Amino acid sequence: AQSVTQLGSHVSVSEGALVLLRCNYSSSVPPYLFWYVQYPNQGLQLLLKYTSAATLVKGINGFEAEFKKSETSFHLTKPSAHMSDAAEYFCAVSASNTGNQFYFGTGTSLTVIP
């Protein structure tokens, strides 16, 4: 079985500060991990994904995430927050042996303070 836990339902950072959104996963098989962003009244847009290649994954809009198997984590970071980063962020896991069924966390709402 696969599951994801996102620690912190709300995160506030100042513009220009480091963004850190936490995600821990549980998977009985090697996982595929994803971060998606959702702006108000919109669908989900893929930020980045981990598929067992490099453990440090770079995505769009300056975001990156590091896969740490020993910690079962896949935290999302961005060195300098921009006002346009304010949105809901979701971590998701899928299993390599069950096709493309995704299991999402409950999300983290990011607020950027000017």
Add this chain to the structure above:
Amino acid sequence: ETGVTQSPTHLIKTRGQQVTLRCSSQSGHNTVSWYQQALGQGPQFIFQYYREEENGRGNFPPRFSGLQFPNYSSELNVNALELDDSALYLCASSLLGTPGGEQYFGPGTRLTVT
């Protein structure tokens, strides 16, 4: 390349009624997954369709059913609507068999049950 589209955008139904939501998958994709996103929650997997057959199902009752057509578009049907069915319904398309393949989401259909 055409992205994932969903219709209608918004829908209001009365408890006990039936509803059909529609999704057109992204060009080249053969798999459609449906998710329910309640307010303030992450998307919950309903089911997935591949080659017009159900290819996995989440913890949803049988009154949630679906179809996939030869052109890979899909429908989600919900019978005997309940108030708790009020949510954003997201459709995602993907290419089954692609290791770590991401899902591409549509903008969603907002269903309100009164």
